[in-house]
Amino acid sequence: MSSLSLRMAAPVLFVVLLLVATEAVTARVVSEERHCLSQSHTFKGLCFSSENCASVCKSEKFPGGQCQMHGASRKCFCKVVC
Structure with a gap:
């Protein structure tokens, strides 16, 4: 390898590692x-x-929903990031 390619390898490797860390x-x-x-x-x-639950929740202006046990029955619960 030439000295120019060795000098360029370090900054390129640094940028790649920085991008990977940011994504993580x-x-x-x-x-x-x-x-x-x-x-x-x-x-x-x-x-x-x-x-079906998610569809109903979207009509109630929630981003989604899921069925969950509540006591002895399954009910529809709407989810929102809080």
Whole structure:
């Protein structure tokens, strides 16, 4: 290798490592977001399909929802980042 390519290798490696570290921190922050749950006000009956629950929650202006056990029955809970 020439001396020019060796001099360029260090800065390029530094930039690559910096980008990898930035992505790792960003992914960690996103994965650590907390979700608050609120029982759907319009979902009727037992919740067996999280897709249906999510659809109802979106109509209630929530970003999504999922079925969860609540006591002895499954209910639809809407999720929002809190």
